[in-house]
Amino acid sequence: MTVNMSKGQAISLQKADGGTLTxxxxxxxxxxxxRRGLFGSRTREIDLDASAVLxxxxxxxDVVFFRHLVSDDGSVxxxxxxxxxxAGQGGDDEAILVDLQRVPVHIDQIVFTVNSFTGQTxxxxxxxxxxxxxxxxxxxxxxxxxxxxxxxxxxxxxTVQRAGSAWQMKAVGEPAxxxxxxxxxxxxxxxL
Amino acid sequence: xxxxxxRGQNHPLPQTRLEIRISxxxxxxxxxxxxxxxxxxxxxxxxxxxxxxxxxxIEVPKQAAAAHRLAVDLDAMPEHIHRVxxxxxxxxxxxGPARFGAMAAPFVAVTGLDGTEIASYTITDLDSESAVAALxxxxxxxxxxxxxxxxxxxxxxxxxxxxxxxxxxxxxxARINEAVARGMARSVAQPPPRPEGDxxxxxxxxxxxxxxxxxxxxxxxxxxQGAPQxxxxxxxxxQGAPxxxxxxxxxxxxxxxxxxxxxxxxxxPAAPGQPAQPVAGDxxxxxxDERLYNQVWGMFExxxxxxxxxxxxxxxxxxxMEQELDRVLSDPRTRVGPAADSARAxxxxxxxxxxxxxxxxxxxxxxxxxxxAEVVEPALPYAYAxxxxxxxxxxxxxxxxxxxxxxxxxxxxxxxxxxxxxxxxLPLERxxxxxxxxxxxxxxxxxxxxxxxxxxxxxxxxxxxxLAVYPAGEFAVHVIDPAGSAAGSFAPLVGSGVLAExxxxxxxxxxxxxxxxxxxxxxxxxxxxxxxxxxxxPDMDTAERLLIVHDFPHxxxxxxxxxxxxxxxxxxxxxxxxxxxxDREDARAYGPxxxxxxxxxxxxxPVADDxxxxxWVGHAWTYEPPMVPPGSQVLGQVLGExxxxxxxxxxxxxxxxxxx
Numbered sequence: 001m002t003v004n005m006s007k008g009q010a011i012s013l014q015k016a017d018g019g020t021l022t023x024x025x026x027x028x029x030x031x032x033x034x035r036r037g038l039f040g041s042r043t044r045e046i047d048l049d050a051s052a053v054l055x056x057x058x059x060x061x062d063v064v065f066f067r068h069l070v071s072d073d074g075s076v077x078x079x080x081x082x083x084x085x086x087a088g089q090g091g092d093d094e095a096i097l098v099d100l101q102r103v104p105v106h107i108d109q110i111v112f113t114v115n116s117f118t119g120q121t122x123x124x125x126x127x128x129x130x131x132x133x134x135x136x137x138x139x140x141x142x143x144x145x146x147x148x149x150x151x152x153x154x155x156x157x158x159t160v161q162r163a164g165s166a167w168q169m170k171a172v173g174e175p176a177x178x179x180x181x182x183x184x185x186x187x188x189x190x191x192l
Numbered sequence: 193x194x195x196x197x198x199r200g201q202n203h204p205l206p207q208t209r210l211e212i213r214i215s216x217x218x219x220x221x222x223x224x225x226x227x228x229x230x231x232x233x234x235x236x237x238x239x240x241x242x243x244x245x246x247x248x249x250i251e252v253p254k255q256a257a258a259a260h261r262l263a264v265d266l267d268a269m270p271e272h273i274h275r276v277x278x279x280x281x282x283x284x285x286x287x288g289p290a291r292f293g294a295m296a297a298p299f300v301a302v303t304g305l306d307g308t309e310i311a312s313y314t315i316t317d318l319d320s321e322s323a324v325a326a327l328x329x330x331x332x333x334x335x336x337x338x339x340x341x342x343x344x345x346x347x348x349x350x351x352x353x354x355x356x357x358x359x360x361x362x363x364x365x366a367r368i369n370e371a372v373a374r375g376m377a378r379s380v381a382q383p384p385p386r387p388e389g390d391x392x393x394x395x396x397x398x399x400x401x402x403x404x405x406x407x408x409x410x411x412x413x414x415x416x417q418g419a420p421q422x423x424x425x426x427x428x429x430x431q432g433a434p435x436x437x438x439x440x441x442x443x444x445x446x447x448x449x450x451x452x453x454x455x456x457x458x459x460x461p462a463a464p465g466q467p468a469q470p471v472a473g474d475x476x477x478x479x480x481d482e483r484l485y486n487q488v489w490g491m492f493e494x495x496x497x498x499x500x501x502x503x504x505x506x507x508x509x510x511x512x513m514e515q516e517l518d519r520v521l522s523d524p525r526t527r528v529g530p531a532a533d534s535a536r537a538x539x540x541x542x543x544x545x546x547x548x549x550x551x552x553x554x555x556x557x558x559x560x561x562x563x564x565a566e567v568v569e570p571a572l573p574y575a576y577a578x579x580x581x582x583x584x585x586x587x588x589x590x591x592x593x594x595x596x597x598x599x600x601x602x603x604x605x606x607x608x609x610x611x612x613x614x615x616x617x618l619p620l621e622r623x624x625x626x627x628x629x630x631x632x633x634x635x636x637x638x639x640x641x642x643x644x645x646x647x648x649x650x651x652x653x654x655x656x657x658x659l660a661v662y663p664a665g666e667f668a669v670h671v672i673d674p675a676g677s678a679a680g681s682f683a684p685l686v687g688s689g690v691l692a693e694x695x696x697x698x699x700x701x702x703x704x705x706x707x708x709x710x711x712x713x714x715x716x717x718x719x720x721x722x723x724x725x726x727x728x729x730p731d732m733d734t735a736e737r738l739l740i741v742h743d744f745p746h747x748x749x750x751x752x753x754x755x756x757x758x759x760x761x762x763x764x765x766x767x768x769x770x771x772x773x774x775d776r777e778d779a780r781a782y783g784p785x786x787x788x789x790x791x792x793x794x795x796x797x798p799v800a801d802d803x804x805x806x807x808w809v810g811h812a813w814t815y816e817p818p819m820v821p822p823g824s825q826v827l828g829q830v831l832g833e834x835x836x837x838x839x840x841x842x843x844x845x846x847x848x849x850x851x852x
Contacts, residue, residue: 056508072809073504074497104501105549106508 023135030128031088051181075102088127122149194309197340208266217296219256227275232357243371281323292318313340470564472571498557505550513543589837623770625793646798648681664837671695674747688831736767744774
C-alpha cells in the first residue's frame with residue numbers, strides 16, 4: 001500500500017503488528033535527460049540530490065549528502081551520488097538508508113530533502129519522485145511525485161522524528177529553491 | 193517471419209550464413225554429414241562431429257548439451273557438396289535417457305546470424321530411436337533450401353551413418369561416442385582447487401637463485417560429484433589452465449574464479465533481539481588472511497563511529513545545559529529563588545539523563561566489540577598478532593607475503609582496554625618515522641636518552657616483524673647508525689645475522705649506504721619505465737629494502753640529506769622503504785626544507801601517544817608501539833629463525849652458482 005501523502009500529514013512509523021520501524025530508506029528517482037548530439041554528449045544532464053540533515057533540538061549536527069556519504073555515527077548512509085538519473089521506470093537512483101536503532105540518542109529529527117543540483121526545475125524533470133520505504137520489508141510508506149511540481153528546484157520532503165521510544169514520520173512536501181541542502185536551511189527550520 | 197515446418201516440408205533460405213539452433217530436454221550430440229548430389233556421404237572426413245567439429249562451411253559443438261548452436265556458411269561449402277544433414281543423437285554410456293521417446297521433443301531452428309528465425313521444426317513422434325536426422329540443407333538450382341526430415345534410427349548413430357552410405361559407420365559412431373564421453377568427463381571433473389593465495393606466491397624472478405617457494409601440496413578436490421545429469425553447466429575451470437580442448441583461456445589472469453578454499457566461518461544464528469555471536473574471520477575475503485584483515489578494519493570503523501555518536505551526544509547535552517543555565521541567569525526575575533534552583537536542577541538532570549542514555553548505547557556497542565575482539569585476537573596470524581600471542585611460538589618463515597602487518601595498537605580513551613590492531617598493507621606505501629622527540633607525548637619518560645633508546649627499540653621491534661613476515665630472501669634491512677649510539681638496541685638484528693651488512697657508521701658509512709640504495713632505486717625505476725626489467729643485472733636480488741636511519745642528521749652532509757629525500761620520495765614505488773628514528777628538533781638547522789620529508793612519513797611513537805586519526809571521523813587515536821613484553825625471548829627466537837632461513841638460502845644460491 002502506498003500512501004500518497006499530502007502536506008503536513010503525519011504517520012506513525014509503527015508497523016501494523018505494533019513493532020516499530022528499525023530501518024527506513026529514502027529513495028529518489030528521475031529520468032535522465034534525452035540524449036542529444038551525435039554521441040549523446042551534449043545532453044544537459046539532470047542531477048537531483050538527496051540529503052538528510054540530522055537535528056538535535058533544532059541544531060543541525062550532521063548531514064548526509066553527496067560529499068559526506070556516511071554520518072559520523074554510521075547510522076545514516078547515502079548509497080552514492082547519481083549525476084544523470086535513470087530510466088525513469090520507478091527505481092531509486094539515489095537512496096539514503098537510516099538505521100533508526102543506531103541513530104545517536106540526542107538526534108531527535110532527521111529531515112530529508114531533494115535538490116536539483118543542475119538547476120532544472122521539477123517541471124522539467126521527467127518521472128521524478130521521492131519516497132520513504134520500510135527497509136525491512138520493502139513496503140513504501142510515502143511517495144511524492146516531484147514532476148509537475150512547478151517552478152521549484154528543491155523540496156523539503158519529510159521529517160522523521162522521535163516520538164517516545166519510537167519514530168514518527170511527518171510529510172512536509174514544501175517546495176523551495178536551492179542548489180544544495182544549505183540553501184534550504186531557512187526553510188527547514190520552521191518545520192522542526 | 194518463421195516457417196514452422198512439418199515433416200517433409202521445405203523452405204527457401206534467403207541467406208547462406210546461418211545458425212542452426214537445437215534444443216532438447218536432455219543433453220544430446222549434434223553433428224552434420226555432407227553428401228553429394230545423391231546424398232551419399234563418401235567417408236568419415238565428410239562428417240562434422242564432436243571428435244572432428246570443423247569442416248569447410250560448418251562447425252558443430254564438441255560436447256553433448258541440451259542446447260546447441262551450429263554455425264553454417266553455405267558459400268564456403270565445396271562445390272560438390274549438395275546436401276548437409278543435421279543429425280542428433282543421444283550420448284551413450286553416460287547416463288541419461290536411451291531413447292528420444294523418453295524426453296521432450298527436440299526443437300531445431302534455422303536462423304540468421306542475428307537470431308531471426310527462418311524456419312523451425314519440432315521433431316515429434318519419436319519413440320525408441322536414439323539418433324535422428326533432423327533436417328537437411330540442400331542445393332536446388334543454385335539456391336539452398338531447408339527440408340524437415342525427422343528420420344529416426346533405433347539402431348543409433350551407427351545405423352544412421354550406415355544408412356547415409358558410410359560403410360565404416362559403426363567405427364565412426366564409436367569414435368563420436370568416445371569423444372562425447374570424454375567431453376562429459378572433462379566438463380564434470382572438478383579441478384583441484386589451487387592452493388590458497390596462489391596468485392600471490394612470489395618467486396625470485398630476476399635473482400637467478402632457487403625458487404624460495406617449494407611446490408605447495410595440492411589439496412584434494414572439495415567435493416567428488418557423481419556423474420551429474422547436467423553436463424552442460426559450465427565447469428569450473430582451474431585458474432590459468434586452458435580447457436583441454438580449447439587453445440584459449442577466457443579466464444582473467446589476475447582474478448580467481450575458483451571458490452575460496454575454505455568457506456568463511458558462519459556466525460550461528462542470533463537469538464532474536466540479541467547481537468550475533470562474534471566469530472573470527474566473519475568478513476568477506478578470499479582467504480582467512482583477508483577476512484581477518486577486513487574484520488579488523490570493520491571493528492576499527494565501528495568503534496570510530498559509535499564513539500562519534502557518543503561524543504556528539506555528550507557535547508550536545510553539555511551545550512544545551514549551558515544554554516539553559518545561561519537563560520536562568522539572564523532573566524532577573526528568576527535569577528534567584530526556588531524557581532531558579534529548580535530550573536537549574538532540571539537542566540542538570542536533563543544533561544545527566546542524556547549522557548546516561550548515550551553511555552548506555554556506547555556500552556552496548558563496546559560490549560559487542562569487546563566480545564568480537566576476544567575471539568578475533570587469538571585467531572590472528574602472526575603478521576597481525578601481538579608479540580605476546582602464542583602463535584609466535586610456532587613461528588616459521590612464511591612462503592608468501594601477508595596482506596598486512598600490525599604496526600601497533602590503537603585505542604580511544606572511552607575504553608582504553610579495547611585495542612584495535614593497527615594493520616597496514618604490505619608492501620608499505622610510505623616510510624615510517626619513529627619519533628624520538630618529546631612532542632606532546634602523554635606520559636613518556638622524563639629522560640630524553642631513555643626516549644631515544646625506546647625509539648630505537650621500537651624500530652627494531654617493527655623491523656623484526658617485517659623481516660618475519662616476508663619469505664626468506666625477500667626483505668633486507670640496512671641500518672645507518674653513524675655514532676653507534678644505538679648498538680644495544682640493534683644487537684638482536686646484528687646478532688641473528690638478518691642484516692644485509694653491519695650497521696653503517698661514520699660519515700663514510702652513511703654516504704656508502706645511501707649511494708648504493710639511491711643507485712638501486714634509480715636503476716630499478718629506469719628499468720620499469722623502459723619496461724626492461726629483464727635487463728637488470730642478474731646478480732641483483734629482488735628483495736625489498738628497509739633502511740633504518742638512526743641519529744639523523746648526525747653524520748649526514750647536504751648530499752646525504754638530498755639522497756635521503758630522494759629515497760623517501762621515490763623508494764616506496766620500487767620497494768625501498770625508509771624508517772627514520774629521529775627527533776625533529778635535531779634537524780632544526782635545516783629549517784623548513786625537511787618538512788615535506790617528515791610529512792611523507794607515517795609518524796609512530798615509542799610511547800603511547802594520541803596522534804593518529806582514523807579515516808572516517810578523525811578521532812585522535814592513541815597509538816601504542818608493538819613492544820616485546822619485558823623478559824620475553826620471542827624477538828630473539830623469531831630473528832634467529834629468519835637468520836637461519838636467510839643463511840640456508842644464501843648457501844643454496846652459492847651452491848647453484850658454483851654448479852653453473
